[in-house]
Amino acid sequence: MKKYIASALLLFTVAVQAQQKKVPLTSYVNPFIGTGAVDNNSLAGSNFPGPTTPFGFVQLSPDTEDKPDNPASGYDYNSHTIVGFSHTHLSGTGVADLFDVLLMPATGEIRSVAGDAKKPGSGYRSAYSHQDESARPGYYQVKLKDYNINAELTATEHVGLQRYTFPANTSGHVVIDLDHSLDKNRTYWSCKIIGAEIRVVDNKTIEGYRILTGWAKLRKVYFHAEFSQPILSTVLFSGKRGNENTTIINGTNIKAALNFDTKSKSELLVKVALSPVSIENARGNMKAELSGWDFDGVVKQTSDKWEKELDKMSIEGTSVQKEIFYTGLYHAFTQPNNMADANGDYQASDLTIKNAPDKKHYSTFSLWDTFRAAHPLYTLTQPERTADFVNSMMRQYDTYGYLPIWQLWGDENYCMIGNHAIPVIVDAALKGIKGIDPEKAYEAVRASSTLNHPGSPFSDWEKYKYIPEDIQSQSVSITLEMAYDDWCVAQLAKKLGKTSDYQHFMTRSAFYKNLYDSKSGFFRAKNKNGEWLSPFNPLKYGGNGGNPYTEGNAWQYFWYVPQNVPDLISIVGGTKAFTEKLDQFFTLKDLPGEVNGNASGFIGQYAHGNEPSHHVAYLYDFAGQPWKTQYYVAKILNELYNNSSSGYSGNEDCGQMSAWYIFSAMGFYPVNPASGIYMLGSPVLKQAKLKLGNGKVFEVTTQNASKENVYIQSVKLNGKTYDKTFLTQSDLTKGGKLEFIMGKKPNYKWGTQKNSIPPLESFSNAG
Structure with a gap:
């Protein structure tokens, strides 16, 4: 009997040790560390919680400010609302920039795509709670309380992938904002959108670019976006003027509101490839890295990349x-x-x-x-x-x-x-x-x-x-x-x-x-x-x-x-x-x-x-x-x-x-x-x-x-x-x-x- 007990204990010990060895290092990473000061005695870190690959080009993360400035990452843990999810961010800097190609899902009638989102009842921002928010390497998730939408994010090196789950029997929309940037009224350097374009390629594809100045004196950002569901209709905005079902808009303050049939299918995915060179290269980046729609597979792929790096x-x-x-x-x-x-x-x-x-x-x-x-x-x-x-x-x-x-x-x-x-x-x-x-x-x-x-x-x-x-x-x-x-x-x-x-x-x-x-x-x-x-x-x-x-x-x-x-x-x-x-x-x-x-x-x-x-x-x-x-x-x-x-x-x-x-x-x-x-x-x-x-x-x-x-x-x-x-x-x-x-x-x-x-x-x- 003692022999069997000893063998059982040995097997149990080996099993426990094996289980301990399998604990992924990514489980120790908390992307919310450094995202918001607890009091006035700390600068916190100015980090962002969204997914990115090791040393990757895309950093897809929520922005809590309309005109990100401080913290420079665009995300403040102490904020109570999210204005959208942009595809580029700086980690831990004292100066803000990037925040390119912001997307935001919504339901019902969008209050005002072109209005002042800081005013109550205006804009497309949404309240959120940290109780309904999570993050780990390669993955971010938040429940947008105003719309009851669950938003999930992941990324490859050049492509951001988002999965929105809309509530049943609601009309779904996605806003694309190319005017979203650091504060354009900064005193120590100027931020300005020089030119931008949104083009409807077909009922599942949007492309465009923006050229702007900021901390970096001249940046060109090209994007290619694909949706898993057909776009039913569009409103393209230049400033406050909206143009229904047109296929192209150019300007310095442009946005798009895209409408989808989320009543029959509540899940909508969107993938956005970026390039600093051309729209053609953005297409090539998507083809090379994310030809399909396997959201969970991308999460695992990116998490595995992080595991490999952390294991050093x-x-x-x-x-x-x-x-x-x-x-x-x-x-x-x-x-x-x-x-x-x-x-x-x-x-x-x-x-x-x-x-x-x-x-x-x-x-x-x-x-x-x-x-x-x-x-x-x-x-x-x-x-x-x-x-x-x-x-x-x-x-x-x-x-x-x-x-x-x-x-x-x-x-x-x-x-x-x-x-x-x-x-x-x-x-x-x-x-x-x-x-x-x-x-x-x-x-x-x-x-x-x-x-x-x-x-x-x-x-x-x-x-x-x-x-x-x-x-x-x-x-x-x-x-x-x-x-x-x-x-x-x-x-x-x-x-x-x-x-x-x-x-x-x-x-x-x-x-x-x-x-x-x-x-x-x-x-x-x-x-x-x-x-x-x-x-x-x-x-x-x-x-x-x-x-x-x-x-x-x-x-x-x-x-x-x-x-x-x-x-x-x-x-x-x-x-x-x-x-x-x-x-x-x-x-x-x-x-x-x-x-x-x-x-x-x-x-x-x-x-x-x-x-x-x-x-x-x-x-x-x-x-x-x-x-x-x-x-x-x-x-x-x-x-x-x-x-x-x-x-x-x-x-x-x-x-x-x-x-x-x-x-x-x-x-x-x-x-x-x-x-x-x-x-x-x-x-x-x-x-x-x-x-x-x-x-x-x-x-x-x-x-x-x-x-x-x-x-x-x-x-x-x-x-x-x-x-x-x-x-x-x-x-x-x-x-x-x-x-x-x-x-x-x-x-x-x-x-x-x-x-x-x-x-x-x-x-x-x-x-």
């Missing part, structure tokens, strides 16, 4: 940690977006149509954010796509003369500062990512570091050896960030044996010193005569112009010398003075006057809600007090991320906020993202496995992981005692095992030896 990392931790981690990975893999059509055509930055033979051309490069951690994450988890990203950026160099600053829809919008395609490309080249030509890469980064272009006056950089504020606003931030970019150029020059260039750019990489004011202890602005600008208040915030600091203050930008932290320590006066300044940074709570809107997630002056602060907690590692790095990293991980709609302490910024969590939860972070060096922090996961593109696995295990046990007691790397506060790229890529033992109290001896911090020369060798 496996973790063990609490359910909340898994939800935050895998949702973060999902957000990180939402962009950059492949702008190439199924045949490889894409619109280049010079607005000509070119063809990518491999059918890969990426855009949506939020580089000021993503160069810091998201792109280093891609080099580990997406090496093939990293090469595609780099080659896509270098195509802008070919057609435009220099690399992207912030590229959207293939168009350079010059948002933010610095030239941060440079560290991304240099990092990939130094790490030996296959598919990149190092010589061509160097040609591009060198040109982008010498040719004057908006925000980068290199002739003044060479002349003054800093950026004067009376020549270029945001001068301190630009000086610090360009110095870092120059260091990156120097490293690739060194690797390629270009000695004179290496020396030249290394000299420029130290120009930050020329704005250090030893009296105040901060980097300060000078004019072209070399005079300090006064008055000076290190707490005063700047935005995106009119101030020496970009989306921050002097406190937050003081720490931005990642290429030479030992020198930063030296100019302050040594490790004691440096750590005392760090201590003050994390405890000083004064916030005088107006704080920049991107500053949030405060710990003292540390603002995790924006990128300039992201590396600072790890700087204690360089100054002999790694236990303080562990304390603050754990504090950020545990307090400034959660699994609610307000899951991020700031804009998610195209994966950067998530990448910080992903790296830090495993226990390490790239302070200098192009160095191949990762500083150790405070892991919170019991186990993490990084499945590398070379077939090897780097595993991290953590004993005693908890919110209380934030301090490293000891570390082993591949079974050997490890006292260094850093890992190298080669440590990761050759595979192995990193073991942490954590505790409630600091181990003041660990990581404080002379060889515990990386030697400066290691920063020029990513291997």
Whole structure:
């Protein structure tokens, strides 16, 4: 009997283990994380909940605003109505754009397609409840309360598929809105529909386009839409004028109301293929990706794609940690977006149509954010796509003369500062990512570091050896960030044996010193005569112009010398003075006057809600007090991320906020993202496995992981005692095992030896 019981228990255990192994990683993804602030203390994330494929072109999602602006994703979890479902969105940005080809189902008499939808009783928006709303990778669903319609969404790379279930015995309609866009009355740039068209091809097909300006200066969006039921009649609107049963409408404010026989068949499907090139290519995209009407099959297909991408990392931790981690990975893999059509055509930055033979051309490069951690994450988890990203950026160099600053829809919008395609490309080249030509890469980064272009006056950089504020606003931030970019150029020059260039750019990489004011202890602005600008208040915030600091203050930008932290320590006066300044940074709570809107997630002056602060907690590692790095990293991980709609302490910024969590939860972070060096922090996961593109696995295990046990007691790397506060790229890529033992109290001896911090020369060798 005991034998049978033991066998039964064994079979039960095996069955349970097998069942546990089959839990899909997509089940941990919560697309509602980061979609709406709970209170005024968070920017939430600015994410959208609708379906998209990994790095795909179409992002089909509900819009809760008629003129989306804030949040930039178009969806606010705190809103109570939906205006429709548009096919393109930005994930986690601070600026809005896209929202192309909005569709909305309705019943009865549509109150006013052309009216003011913000007025009660007008427009076609509908109330909804989160109780009747759900989302997962590849799928979104909501009940539209005003019409009692259940709307379901899914997507392939270039095609959005919607399924509407109408209530019985009702007349069904679908509105197509080509005027829906970001607010056209914005003050800092203009959004305008230049031209648009809706054409009725036959009783099941609608095609059209719109050409518009916005954050991207010129976008062309072509669409091909097919319906599963015949269109009974149409009303095409130009402005407020409706035209019944006409076949074409052109203008700058056009919409269509399509009528269907939903009394006899309540289910209606519509699929919309997009192209940035032509209607013909939109047709081709649909033919290549979605010739049929299998909604549930597309949901599964897209979900499977996400499962494959998420499986590049496996973790063990609490359910909340898994939800935050895998949702973060999902957000990180939402962009950059492949702008190439199924045949490889894409619109280049010079607005000509070119063809990518491999059918890969990426855009949506939020580089000021993503160069810091998201792109280093891609080099580990997406090496093939990293090469595609780099080659896509270098195509802008070919057609435009220099690399992207912030590229959207293939168009350079010059948002933010610095030239941060440079560290991304240099990092990939130094790490030996296959598919990149190092010589061509160097040609591009060198040109982008010498040719004057908006925000980068290199002739003044060479002349003054800093950026004067009376020549270029945001001068301190630009000086610090360009110095870092120059260091990156120097490293690739060194690797390629270009000695004179290496020396030249290394000299420029130290120009930050020329704005250090030893009296105040901060980097300060000078004019072209070399005079300090006064008055000076290190707490005063700047935005995106009119101030020496970009989306921050002097406190937050003081720490931005990642290429030479030992020198930063030296100019302050040594490790004691440096750590005392760090201590003050994390405890000083004064916030005088107006704080920049991107500053949030405060710990003292540390603002995790924006990128300039992201590396600072790890700087204690360089100054002999790694236990303080562990304390603050754990504090950020545990307090400034959660699994609610307000899951991020700031804009998610195209994966950067998530990448910080992903790296830090495993226990390490790239302070200098192009160095191949990762500083150790405070892991919170019991186990993490990084499945590398070379077939090897780097595993991290953590004993005693908890919110209380934030301090490293000891570390082993591949079974050997490890006292260094850093890992190298080669440590990761050759595979192995990193073991942490954590505790409630600091181990003041660990990581404080002379060889515990990386030697400066290691920063020029990513291997």
